[in-house]
Each structure stands twice: as C-alpha cells, then as structure tokens.
Amino acid sequence: MSGVAQARAFVRARGRGHRTWSDRYMALMTAGLLVVLAAPMVGRAVAAVPDGVDPARAGAGLALTALLLAGALVFARVLGPVAVPPADAAWLVLSPLPRRGVLARSLLVLAAVSVGIGAVVGLALLSALGAPDALTLRLLAAVVLGASWALGGMATAVLAQGSASWDGRLVAVIAALVVVAAVAAAMAAGPGQGVLVGIGSASLAAWTAAASASAAVAAGLAGRAWTAVARIPARAVLDASTRAGLATGAVALMDPSALTWIAEDAHWRTRVLRSRAWPARLRGAAAVAWLDWRRLARRPGRLALMAAAAVLPALAAQAGGGVAGALVVLATGAAAVAAAGTAGARRDAGDAALARLLGAGPRALLAARAVLPALLGGAWLTLALAALDAAVPGGPFWPLGLLCAPALAAGALRMARRRPVEHTLPVMDTPLGPVPLGPLVWALTGADIALLGCAPALLAFAGGVTAPLLAAQAAVGMAVLAAYCAAPRR
Amino acid sequence: MTEMIIDARDVGVELGGVPVLGGVDLAVEPGEVVAVVGANGAGKTTLLRCLAGLQQAAAGSVAVLGRPPVDEPGFWRDVALVGDEPAWYPGLSVAEHLELMRAVHGPGRMEVRAAVELFELGGCADRAPASLSTGQRQRLSLAMALLRPSRLLLLDEPERGLDAAFRDRLADLLAAYAADGGTVVMVTHDPRFAEGARRVALAAAA
Numbered sequence: 058m059s060g061v062a063q064a065r066a067f068v069r070a071r072g073r074g075h076r077t078w079s080d081r082y083m084a085l086m087t088a089g090l091l092v093v094l095a096a097p098m099v100g101r102a103v104a105a106v107p108d109g110v111d112p113a114r115a116g117a118g119l120a121l122t123a124l125l126l127a128g129a130l131v132f133a134r135v136l137g138p139v140a141v142p143p144a145d146a147a148w149l150v151l152s153p154l155p156r157r158g159v160l161a162r163s164l165l166v167l168a169a170v171s172v173g174i175g176a177v178v179g180l181a182l183l184s185a186l187g188a189p190d191a192l193t194l195r196l197l198a199a200v201v202l203g204a205s206w207a208l209g210g211m212a213t214a215v216l217a218q219g220s221a222s223w224d225g226r227l228v229a230v231i232a233a234l235v236v237v238a239a240v241a242a243a244m245a246a247g248p249g250q251g252v253l254v255g256i257g258s259a260s261l262a263a264w265t266a267a268a269s270a271s272a273a274v275a276a277g278l279a280g281r282a283w284t285a286v287a288r289i290p291a292r293a294v295l296d297a298s299t300r301a302g303l304a305t306g307a308v309a310l311m312d313p314s315a316l317t318w319i320a321e322d323a324h325w326r327t328r329v330l331r332s333r334a335w336p337a338r339l340r341g342a343a344a345v346a347w348l349d350w351r352r353l354a355r356r357p358g359r360l361a362l363m364a365a366a367a368v369l370p371a372l373a374a375q376a377g378g379g380v381a382g383a384l385v386v387l388a389t390g391a392a393a394v395a396a397a398g399t400a401g402a403r404r405d406a407g408d409a410a411l412a413r414l415l416g417a418g419p420r421a422l423l424a425a426r427a428v429l430p431a432l433l434g435g436a437w438l439t440l441a442l443a444a445l446d447a448a449v450p451g452g453p454f455w456p457l458g459l460l461c462a463p464a465l466a467a468g469a470l471r472m473a474r475r476r477p478v479e480h481t482l483p484v485m486d487t488p489l490g491p492v493p494l495g496p497l498v499w500a501l502t503g504a505d506i507a508l509l510g511c512a513p514a515l516l517a518f519a520g521g522v523t524a525p526l527l528a529a530q531a532a533v534g535m536a537v538l539a540a541y542c543a544a545p546r547r
Numbered sequence: 548m549t550e551m552i553i554d555a556r557d558v559g560v561e562l563g564g565v566p567v568l569g570g571v572d573l574a575v576e577p578g579e580v581v582a583v584v585g586a587n588g589a590g591k592t593t594l595l596r597c598l599a600g601l602q603q604a605a606a607g608s609v610a611v612l613g614r615p616p617v618d619e620p621g622f623w624r625d626v627a628l629v630g631d632e633p634a635w636y637p638g639l640s641v642a643e644h645l646e647l648m649r650a651v652h653g654p655g656r657m658e659v660r661a662a663v664e665l666f667e668l669g670g671c672a673d674r675a676p677a678s679l680s681t682g683q684r685q686r687l688s689l690a691m692a693l694l695r696p697s698r699l700l701l702l703d704e705p706e707r708g709l710d711a712a713f714r715d716r717l718a719d720l721l722a723a724y725a726a727d728g729g730t731v732v733m734v735t736h737d738p739r740f741a742e743g744a745r746r747v748a749l750a751a752a753a
Contacts, residue, residue, distance in 0.1 A: 318637075321637040321638075321677075322637070322677040324637075325637055325638060325675035325677050325678070326675060326677045326678040327678065328674075328675060329673050329674060330638075330639070330640035330643070330673050330674065330675060331640075331673060332640040332641075332642035332643050332646070332672055332673050333643070333646075334646055335643075335646045335647060335649070335650035336650075339650055340650065340651070340653070341651060344647065344650035344651045345647070345651055347647075347650075348636050348638070348639055348643075348647060351638065351639065351643070352636070352637060352638025352639065353638075355638055356638075400636070400637050400638065401636055404634070404635075404636055404637065408632065408634045409618075410628070410629075410630050410632070410633075410634040410688075411634050411635070411636065413618070413623045413628055414623070414627060414628070414648065414691055414692060414695065415623075415647070415648070415651050415652075416620050416623035416624045416651070416652070417620060417651060418620045419620065
C-alpha cells in the first residue's frame, strides 16, 4: 500500500464520509438513470447519421466539432485542469507523499471526462461527415478518433499546467483548431466542397488508420503527462484546486454569476495594466459607464472571438439544425455578447460598495451603461444575421440586428443585475416533472424582456421581413429599454 | 446652534426577530472623529449600517445630515462608506479606480497622484486590485473614500490588514479630514484610533 493510499484510508476511517449500502445504491441508480436517459438520444443521433456526404453539412459540422474541442481545451486550461478537493489541497499536496499518487485520482477523473467528451466529438464528426457504409465500424472508429483527440488534448493541458513551453503548445493547438474550424466553414461555402466530399467518403480503412494513429499519439501524450505530473509545481495544483473549489461551490449553490468573477479575477490577477486618465469630458454616470468600455478594450482577443462567433448560427443551420437551431444559437450568442459589456452593472449588483462611493443616480447610470451592450449585441446580431442570410432562405434578416440592440441591452442589464438563485421558491409540478421555480426564474430574468423587446423580429423570422415589422421592432426595442431604465429602483 | 451630523436616539435593531442593538444614543457634531468600540457582537457594525441606511432601526430615530439615512445616490453624495469587504471593478488598475472616483465627483480633497503617494499605492498603481494583498486593497478603498468630496466618512474597521506605520498615517489623515470640516465615524478595535478620536462611544451588548 502506498503512502497516499494509507493517508486516504486513515482519513476515510475517521471521517464522517463513510459510504453506506444506500449511498452505493443511489450512485448505481444515478448511473443507470443517466444511461437510460442518454441511450435514446445516442440512438437517435446514430440513426440520423446520413448515408451520403453533403459538403455544406460536412463543412459546418467539422467546424462545430473543432470549436467544441477547442472550447473543451480552453475550459481545461482556465480551470487547471489538475485539481484536488480542498482537504487534499490543504494536507496532501504540501506533504512528502509522492505527488503523482496524490493526483492519481484526479487524473483518472480527467481521463474519464475526456473520453466522454471525445465520444460526443466522435459522434458529432460522424454525423457531420456521414457514413456511406459499415455504420457500426465507422461509429467505433469515430468514437476512438474523438476520444483520442480529447484525451491527447487533456494530456497536453496537464503538461501545460506545469510547463510554460507546453502551455505555448496548448495555445497553438487551440489556435489550430479554430483555424481548422474557419477553413472548414469557408470550404463549406464553395471552394473546398470537393475536399469535404473526399473526407466524407474516405474508406473505412482510412478511418481506422486515422483512429489508430490518433490513439497512439494520445497514448504517448498521456504517458508523458503521467510522468510529468510527479514534478508538477504544488502552486499550480493549489491555484487550480482553489478555482475548481469555487466553481464547484458556485454550481452546487446554483450561483453561476460567481463563475464569472472567478474567471475575471483569474484573468486580471497576473496582468500589468497601463493606467490611463479618464476622458476629461466624461462626468457622472457616463464616467462610471466608461469602465466597461476600457475593460473590454483590454481584451481584444475576446472581441475577436465574439466577432468570429457570428458565423455559428449559420453553421448550426447548415449542420442540420435548420432555422430553429440557428435561432437558438442566435439568441444565446446575442445575449452572451451583450452581457460582455455589463461587468460594471454585475459588480454593483453583487456588491454595491463601489456604487455607493460613486453615488451615481441609478436611472442615469443604467442609461449610460446600456450603450455598450446595445452596440455589442446589435453589431454581433447584424453580423450573425448577415451570415445566416447566406445559409437560409427567407431573408434578408440582417436589418433586424441593430433594431434589436436596445432590447438586447435591456435584457443584458437585467441579467447582470439579477439576484442569486432564490432557493426558497417552491417546486412546480409540470407534465414533464417537477421544476424548481428558483433556478427557472433566475434563468428567465433578462431573457424575458429581451424576448419581449425582440418579439417583432421573431415574427419576422416566422413570416418574413416586412417594413411594418422593422418599424415595430425599432419602436418596441426602444420602448422596452426606456421602460427598463426608467423603472423606479435604488 | 451647530447642526448635528448624526443624531441617533434610543436606536434599537433586530435581526430575524433577535435584538442585536438597543437603546443607543449617538450625537456627532461637524469636525468630530468618533470611534465606536466594543466587544465582538456588541452591534458596532450594525450601528454603522444603521447610520448608512443599510439597516432599518426597529426602534428609535436616526438622522444623518438632518434627514433619515436612505440607501440612495443623494445620500451617498455627502457620505462615503468603507465597509468590511474591499470591492473593485474588473479590468481597471488601482490608479484607474482613483481616476474613476475623480472623474465622477470632480476635483476632491486631493489629486490622484497625491492619493497614490499618500496611500503608498505607487508600487501597485498599474495592477488589478484582484492581485493585491488584503492591506493594499484596504488602502485602495480608503484612498477612494478620502479622494472624493464628502461631509461624513463611515469606516468599518479601517485598520484591517494595515501595517502599524500606515495605521499611524491613517490616523493623521482622518484627523486632517476632520480638521478640514469633515466628520468621521468608525468602528475599530485598534486603541490608537480610539485614542485619537475626540469621543469614544462604547457600544453595549443588547
């Protein structure tokens, strides 16, 4: 028995966390329930894999798959990825115990999560490219391919946690995935459709070879990560554990806004900022609102990412989601982009200490703070709709983008100022099962007035863009924002 | 007759039906530095929150600057509060937090550069507050409060995280603020602040 195992056994023997048969039964039941819920979805996805290759669908699907993988790696890099529970962080990491033994359990969890994500990536890949023959074997090859990519990526992220040079390589991999996504999306539009057809109709032997090669590379990276983790700096593990602990707490307490502060503080903590004077003409509420502009200007990478994300709705439509899928991505994207300009309002809603020191009037401040999310949301929506116009019939939709901007700003500000989830609200019985009202109300706060303010635009999507609907959208959007800013509040 | 800055009479506060403060009288004149001292749980912070309009009194009356305190901008234009948790905006440097305060309130009691020097923030002026130590964040909060114009300064344990040398400097800064016509009410556990104060109001457990 290793020292780590002895230490864990000691803690288990004296701790309160003794696992009963009931605990094991519940864990087994949960796992079984997950399988029962996931199996039909996987079955439907496999049944929907096309026989032939549609270049537009293949390109869009490839792009989304690459972005999914890149997103997973970015998330792993931000969070750690190697983290341990608070007790292990406090007592076992800073101890003479072999570090690899202390971290082995976390590594096992990471590997399992990677394989799970990889399986989804593989299925998405097959769904995008199609299976002209031997569906089962192609599915197996695709899952191995996806799992290898995800596992290899996670191993690189583990190596990056303890080494600056590997961190550079991880960033390069993420950038390469984004480039692959962009190229695939461009090829779907026309110039590379022949290549996409070639990829989609590749023989089973080619799929098997690619899967085998990827598995070999992933195994090599995993082995290297396993070796390197013995020398991973304690500080890197402790920092990641703190972030993971805060994130877990935020999820457990259903306080997702706490996650944004974890990410914000982690981003700014290590940076030197070039202090500049405030623009001399800005006074009062406008001066307070300016902080969001300055903060955003300091994140050009995020701005570029947001601009690039404007192609996602078109990709979602082309990858098989249709107009409905595109609308979901449009709504989510526009809300997220508008929310990127409301950090100041979010901070003041969480802790009003600075707002009190600043003493700015709430209505004037809201009005001043609405300008940035309106510009961001409106510009992004216009870009996304212009891209969508090329992918779906019924447009042009792009003029709706800027007209929706005021409603998006009102929704983003309301979202930024919402209170944490109210867990004391009752659980509502619905035909789909019990729904807790607290999280539901929290999730809908902000989306409610954004949807209300964009109602004419939604009608335009359903029945076509007309001049009266455009005029109605302009009026309703402005009215919603004006009403939200003018509502009495402290 | 001098206008009272704070006139609190027979103030009582209940939290969840449990009395945490009772029968407190406090009268503060302009230019005074008042230290509220007492044992843990005596209700010092509750009294300060009452004076700031963040906590409703269940009994008695509270008047600050001649009117009941309310948590709204009109009140905060005259009153500066430094609470128990320093706060900051993401993406702004230390110096920019001070710039923001000056931009919103106009020229105040001191220039930004002077505040950076006085509060020994020069070494971290270009860093985000998220990267600062507890003491540095506390100095930033105090600098922001003292930079802006105000008539009343409410401080909850201003000594938190500060080193001994800077505590002395802060006591001098608060005395200068009072000499300039401002009024300070602070909750403190540090005897040097209590000694330097013109009056010490002992908070009694309810």
